[in-house]
Each structure stands twice: as C-alpha cells, then as structure tokens.
Amino acid sequence: MERLRNFINGEYCEPSTGEYIDNFEPATGKVYSLIPNSGAKDVQKAVDAAEKAYPIWSKMSNEKRSQILVKLSEGIEARMDEFTKAESRDNGKPLSLAAHVDIPRAVSNFHFFATAILHFASESHNMEGVGVNYTLRKPIGIVGCISPWNLPLYLFSWKIAPALAAGNCIIAKPSEVTPYTAYLLGQVAKDAGMPDGVLNILHGEGHTVGDAIVKHPKIKAISFTGGTKTGEYIARTAAPMFKKLSLELGGKNPNIIFDDCDFDEMMKTTLLSSFANQGQICLCGSRIFIQRGIYEKFKEEFVEKVGALLVAEPNNPKAKLGAVVSKSHMEKVLSYVDLAKEEGGTVLTGGVQVQMEAPFEDGYYLRPTVIEGLSYDCRTNQEEIFGPVVTITPFDTEEDVLMMANSTVYGLSTTLWTSDLKRAHRMANEVHAGIVWINSWLVRDLRTPFGGVKASGVGREGGWEALRFFTEPKNVFVKY
Numbered sequence: 001m002e003r004l005r006n007f008i009n010g011e012y013c014e015p016s017t018g019e020y021i022d023n024f025e026p027a028t029g030k031v032y033s034l035i036p037n038s039g040a041k042d043v044q045k046a047v048d049a050a051e052k053a054y055p056i057w058s059k060m061s062n063e064k065r066s067q068i069l070v071k072l073s074e075g076i077e078a079r080m081d082e083f084t085k086a087e088s089r090d091n092g093k094p095l096s097l098a099a100h101v102d103i104p105r106a107v108s109n110f111h112f113f114a115t116a117i118l119h120f121a122s123e124s125h126n127m128e129g130v131g132v133n134y135t136l137r138k139p140i141g142i143v144g145c146i147s148p149w150n151l152p153l154y155l156f157s158w159k160i161a162p163a164l165a166a167g168n169c170i171i172a173k174p175s176e177v178t179p180y181t182a183y184l185l186g187q188v189a190k191d192a193g194m195p196d197g198v199l200n201i202l203h204g205e206g207h208t209v210g211d212a213i214v215k216h217p218k219i220k221a222i223s224f225t226g227g228t229k230t231g232e233y234i235a236r237t238a239a240p241m242f243k244k245l246s247l248e249l250g251g252k253n254p255n256i257i258f259d260d261c262d263f264d265e266m267m268k269t270t271l272l273s274s275f276a277n278q279g280q281i282c283l284c285g286s287r288i289f290i291q292r293g294i295y296e297k298f299k300e301e302f303v304e305k306v307g308a309l310l311v312a313e314p315n316n317p318k319a320k321l322g323a324v325v326s327k328s329h330m331e332k333v334l335s336y337v338d339l340a341k342e343e344g345g346t347v348l349t350g351g352v353q354v355q356m357e358a359p360f361e362d363g364y365y366l367r368p369t370v371i372e373g374l375s376y377d378c379r380t381n382q383e384e385i386f387g388p389v390v391t392i393t394p395f396d397t398e399e400d401v402l403m404m405a406n407s408t409v410y411g412l413s414t415t416l417w418t419s420d421l422k423r424a425h426r427m428a429n430e431v432h433a434g435i436v437w438i439n440s441w442l443v444r445d446l447r448t449p450f451g452g453v454k455a456s457g458v459g460r461e462g463g464w465e466a467l468r469f470f471t472e473p474k475n476v477f478v479k480y
C-alpha cells in the first residue's frame, strides 16, 4: 500500500509519530493509500526549515520568485494527466471535472500570482508642504495554509501561490480526506527550483497537526478554508496570539430566479450550480427561490432533468456526478434528507444512495436530490448540507425573497436570474453575500475579491486582496 510522506525542507520524510491514517477511495469505499499522522514535532521541524529559508526567499527579487512560480505552474501542467487522475481518485469527483476545472485552475492560480507580484505596488500619500508617506509591503514571515477536501489542489494553490509570491515561507496542510495532489506538489516545487524549506507540506488530522500549526508562535498568519465551526475554533485560538487571519468558511447560498429570466440559460446553469462536484462546492446554490409565475414550469423541467443526471464512477466520461467524498459525509447528507422529511418536505427526486455494481458497490454515491414544501427558516434551509441536495421555494416579491435569502447565518455567494437590469443591481446591493453572480455562475476572474460575510468568513482571497493579506504594511513618513 502506498505511503504518502510529509514534504519538509525540500525532502519527503516520514511523520515523527511513525503513524499513518487510512486514505479511502470514494469511488470504491476501499483504502488505497496511507497518510502520515503528523503532530507537533513535524510542525516544529517544518518551522525550523522555514526559518532558515525565509531570509533567502523573502530577499530574492520578485522576478526570480516569479520565475520559480511560473515553473511550478508549468510543472503541474506537464503532469496534468497524473494530477487529474489523482484528484479524481482521491475525491470521487468525475475525472472530466478534475481535468477541466480543478487542475487547470490550480495551474492558473500559480501562474496568476507568479505574474501578479511583478505588478504589485504600494501606496504613497503626499502631505502638501509637510512631507510624504510611503507604505512598504513586506512579507509576513512564516504562514500557515490549511485547506479543505472539496477542491483539493485548487483551493490549496489559491492560498500558497499568493503567500509564496509575496515572499513568505509556508507550513501547509491539505485535508486528510484528500491529501494526494498536495503530496505530488512537493516534488513539482523542488523541480521548479524552490529553495528547500520555503514550502513545507504536512499531512494529518485537523485536531493534531492542524491545531499545532494554528498554535505555533512562529507562524504569524493563518489562511484557512473549511467549515464554520473549525473557523470559529481557529479564530478563538489564533486571535489572542495576534495572528493575521483569513477565514473562508461555509455557506448556504441562495439561487434567486425571477420569472423574466432567460429560462433555458438559467435551467442549464442551475443544474450545474446545484450539483457540480456532487454539490460540494462552497459556491453551489442550495436554496433555489423561484418566482411564482414560473414555479410550476421550473419544477417540472428541473425535476425531470435532475432525474436524468448520470451518477457514475468517476472515470465514466458521461458521469455528471461521481461519489461524495466520504462515508461519513454521505451519511450526513442522507440524515439531512430524513430531517427534511420530518420538517414536512417532499422529496421530488433523489434522496437515496445509488447501489453500484462491483468494484464500486461500496462507493459513496447519492442521487441528486430536490426537495420542496419546506419553510425558509427550517433547519434544512438554514444549515449547510454541502452535498447534492437542493430545496425549491416559490416567492412573490423582491422583498419576500430578500428576506428569505438573507435569513441564514451565512453570506458567501448569491446567484440572480433576471432580465431586469435595475432589479439585478438592486438585489445585488441588498443580498448578504461576498460574491454575486447575475445570470451566470462560477465565472472566475482571478483579480476579484473572493470570500463571504457573516458566518461565511473573515477577509478576502484573490488578486490584490490575497497579496495584501500575505504582506504587512509599514508606513514611512519623510518630512520635507
């Protein structure tokens, strides 16, 4: 059985504990590799390496750092097939999704920040007749990057690319549920000429190695993406240590459909925004609000199309949904279907596990699920499910739907479908969200701020926001 290893000081190494955790393949439900069960000693070893590397990396010219990051991005591209297969196998997502979204987007994240750093500038503020302020932006030092399982390499790179570009050294931890592509990345970084100790990748559980990263006094900032509860714990632990924090957390995003929308375009995109990656994208719209005039038409067509989506093993090129990420996650999602029924909801399609044939009979497959008849404020409509489950709810007016859309503790993203431009802007202005898509979904411009409000997080990733997060501003005043 293959054993993954930590990547510390430019070398792959065993965990200090000598222990390993099972890594399951969601498509088959079988263990297919072992992950280091790292602990505080491994974090210390990585911090020691990062401390040595920091003067080299932080003082290297932006041009040189940029060249290394471009090579890193090209290194992933050159191994596209291997990365794509690894991501799909580790996560359960259709191979085609890993090939078209996850890995190409990870490549472009590295490329984007490799070049963005060449254009990053800081401010100066002139005081007429008095003097001038200029602001230096220095790297923070050693930073911790902790990422989730849903878009493993893609979200990992979304953090480490800007952190590296800005001149920081990194202690990074991918999710223990999907460690494989982060494991491959160590070698690619080394081949790209990354000095030893700059990028350290540790594997293991959140409450052990993740916690040790958050608590280490020499790790000055934590960039975290994951669940809101974990984010809360990290904030409680790191805030008294005055660490800089970026928290990208859960969501319960509304997808608001007005009766004047382009119906066909909306329908095509809503299938994706509901069920892409088995509904396990933080930006998926899980609460669909439809204006009453088109509610029945929407319901009929949507339920029919969802019922026809192929759930299949990830290597099947026709698969629209693969396996969900783990057994426990599958059970959690199914428990929400039961809850929805208890709360008075009607399952219009799905709501069940799919029994596949050998060798996939123990895999974690769920039918995409549509539920109606629930009140906007029941638990099913308020809590994050993070799986292939959506609810549909009719509405009459803008005011009604805004109230329902804004009723959760979350505020990550919102999708709006309407041909009325004024209404689109009005609604975009009023919804509680960090990201709004009008007549579209998941269109990505790497320069834009990415993140949520309320319990969906603190801070923003993307573009200059990320480079600002990973640098510390220092103002210098010079008297005339």
Ligand code: NAD
Binding pocket: 146, 147, 148, 149, 150, 155, 173, 174, 175, 176, 204, 205, 206, 207, 209, 210, 211, 214, 225, 226, 227, 228, 230, 231, 233, 234, 248, 249, 250, 251, 281, 282, 384, 386, 412, 451, 452, 456, 457
């Ligand atoms: P999670 O919070 O369980 O784990 C995320 C990461 O944190 C993992 O690497 C885990 O090992 C680590 N971790 C867990 N406990 C920790 C601790 N005490 N200290 C330090 N690290 C710890 O989340 P998950 O189940 O992997 O991911 C799903 C969640 O992520 C969903 O809530 C989803 O909405 C959210 N998410 C948010 C965004 C966003 O951009 N806002 C993007 C993707 C996923």
